[in-house]
Amino acid sequence: MRTTTRAVSVALLALTALTACSSGADDGAAGAGDTASGGACEPAGEPVTLTYTTWIPGIEDVVATWNEANPDIQVEVQTGPNGNGGTYQNFFNQLEAGNAPDLGQIEYDALPNFRVQDGLVDLGACEEVVAAKDQFVDWTWQQVQLGEEDSVYAIPQDAGPMALFYRADLFEQNNIPVPTTWEEFATAAEQVRAAGGYITNFSQADINQFAGLVWQAGGSWFENDGEQWTVDLTNEESVKVASFWDDLIERDLVSTYPGWTTEWDNAYNSGEVWTWNSAVWGANSIATGAPDTAGRWAVAPSPQWEDGDASAGNWGGSTTAVFQGTEHPYEAAKFALWLNTSEEALTALIEAANLYPATTDGAQLPALAEGVEFYGGQPIYDVFAEASEQVSPDFVWGPTMTQVYNDVSDGFSQAITGGGTLTEALESAEGTTVSALEAQAIPVAK
């Protein structure tokens, strides 16, 4: 028995020794705590090394530019799968274990989730951050304040204002007017179907897209008055959008391929599907997924609910957040600001990853001003710059969006495969969301 005990402790010691020797990649900060939460945003006064986790393709080169110019603030990049593909889960684990990176990529919709887990450093104490407010498109800044006047929980990086991509050639050949309202869209859907195509594809897993449609319609799924949360997936606008698509799905006027699959690519590439009401980064998705249709696409503002309205939804977009446990919030914020506001960084990000900057100046960069060949030479980013200004600042994300997406998406899948409707899916997801919040002891209004 004694031998066993000793053997176990020896093994433990050996383990510790082994790992201690090899933990070069580790960041020393153990024990998430109030290192930075309270307010101070002071320079360290010595060279620091920051870790930054992201899934932006080609980010290494952008960071190398920064490292070259800032020998005292070196940044190490670590890449992972996209947020819901595993990186968020890792962030949560790391926060719980107290070894999160200094900086991380977080999409707007996940910020409240990290805030609720007490994972974000409030950069409201960093003067340079507060001063940068005016550089950003208004709604993006609202998104990172999470409803608190003096707080800033992340630096906006990119945005996904939505507009309508459409096959200009097919609409013209078939004499179908490009819809400017959703009513016209439904009429056009019938005509397109009669011509043998589908006006668009409704993919049940892209709940963010659906949320963008609700956002455009002026609805919001969550409210937070500082005391408690209100969950309202079935608000008037949300139900209006759901019924609209329920109708199109039921009448077989839209296709329902799962998004981002080869079949989905194929549906666009073969001309089966004619439009996509999508975010600015969708421009690249079409260009690469449907190479045979080059030159035949164009972009128009999203259809409106009321004739003459001018509102746009948003789909996606990320921020750069500073995690609790960092010892260098000042340097981290400085890097995040450079990454997301400087011309050189933004130009590099546009080229490497097709990011659409969240700053007003960034949207005017030369890289975004030219006509795009794939879209028949149309300067499509002008349409999106306009849309970005029309995105409502009032849309609020909830604190458990991963769960909401899963539950809504599960319900939408059923609706598409013939069991129930989108509206019913929203109703049931509202119920599960309330229980999910209660399970986390987050106060919810009934």
Next chain:
Amino acid sequence: MTAPTTGTSTTGRSTNGGAVPDLAGPGSSGTARRTPDRRSGSGPQESRVSRTVAMTVMVVFTVYFLVPIWWLLVAATKARGDLTTTNALWFSDMNLLENLAATTGYGGGVLPRWLLNSVLYAGGGALLGTLLAGMCGYALAKYRFPGRELVFNVVLGGVLVPATALALPLFLLFSQINATNTFWSVFLPSIVSPFGVYLTRIFAASAVPEELLEAARLDGSGEVRTFFTVAVRLMFPALVTVFLFQFVAIWNNFFLPLIMLRDEALFPVTLGLYNWNTQVNQVPELRLYVLTGALLSIVPLIVVFLLLQRFWRGGLGSGALK
């Protein structure tokens, strides 16, 4: 004859070699081993009809098992445009070398690094894991000591624990000593093979005769030395089997690395390819790289199978006995 129960069988009764999933040959209980060759020469009574039926079944299923792999091989030779437009089961323009170059060069040549990592995790992990499991299984089979059955039962219980249940707490435990995102955080947990203990115990019980150990003792050989000189040789088929299964298990595992690792340079190839697969939306050429990479990641395993195949017929372990 008993079933391989969760440890309730005593050594004496569980000597049925048939319970041993043994790639390398039978856990012989002392009888001369039949070779397939010996049998194929016999039996003119087998009719032409049953031969034809049997061969047809085998050929049909060979197609079933190999077509997806053939498809992968073909896909890896195609340019991206051809992937969806040409016959999926036959070659179009040969683009294999370009694909290999592009795939291995993407992201600063990180794929070869992943393959190397996988070889280290799986090769090193399986080797060490097999050794430890073999030693433990041998001791459980050949020595009597209090708590022996308890140890065995607890270890067998370990087979039943879901991977998801282990991975998360493991991450938090490794965090306590600041050791996540290291080679060891993936390597060390992978070398534990409860199944290996089970297998080697049953095998050692039947394949390593007491007399041989006693003889070694009389010769003055220490217990540990006897294990390495006598027992390992006799247990070799089981050890090869454990090694192979552990190698495959580690090679295929991506859940633990997904949770443990942040540094791309430490990824095994499965996690790396999964990573690429989630980025296909942004970087569509990755779809082809995932397929080419998948092919590259299967090749080493097939090589291992082929290399170890000679042990399937070798008859090591049984021949040495009588």
Next chain:
Amino acid sequence: MSSAALPGRRRVSRVAHKRAIAVFVAPFAALFTLFYLLPIAYAVFQSTRVVEREGTFGPPREVFGGLTQYAQALQSSPFWDSIGRVLLFGIVQVPVMLALALVFALLLDSPLVRGRRFFRLAFFVPYAVPGVIAAIMWGFLYSPNLSPFRPLTQSVDLLSAELVLWAMANVVTWVFVGYNMLIIYSSLLAIPAEVYEAARLDGASQVRIAWSIKIPLVMPAIILTAIFSIIGTLQLLAEPQVFRTFSSAVTSTFTPNLLVYSTASVPNVPLAAAFSVLLALATFVLSFTFLKVTQRKAFQ
């Protein structure tokens, strides 16, 4: 420890080769304790926690909550649905897979088949394909637009709600038949030829020999493969996770393990831990019951 006249001396000294036993057992025991027992204990601990906080963004505090999470887990209908789904999967897929594996093993062991080495390897090769990659590959093969077998996949939607479970079963079968076949085959090789030499001389057919002699003798191997298959079925994760990306019908709670993963990413770690513990218990009960039932039938 000295061998002075302690009361327990005789019992202790009966264990021979204590040092050797320690050397053999300790390394594995240490690692097993660290990487199996400790995490399990930790998961059980986590499953007894509940979260408390003040206000909408108050920092979360974990406190002891007894069996709260278990009560919640047992009331969760997605949990029961997912268990029901894998049970249905297992009841169909495991017997089919094992029957195929047994037939192949018997054929390989019979004089009817030539080219054994080739078939053995060909059938075993899919086992080399990691689950994630196998699922991606089959995803292509099932696709209505891109599959090489379009005539089939266009007329039958293999990824629909009704069929996707069986599409997945096919992937699992494809990967594991060869593995199970080898286990059974090697135990067939272990049967001494004399055992059925007499039957052969009496002119019994291969089918007859297989049915009345070989199968009963390799029953332990079949049961072993069955138990591992049951465990594997309850722990399905990689296949449904990949299938989610191309099938509408695979939900985030499709299998118990996927449910654990989705719950953990909320993040609701205590509830996820409770699900895991329940799943491990269910696995244990099922394999144990199976063992008991088959033992009674097959071995007495």
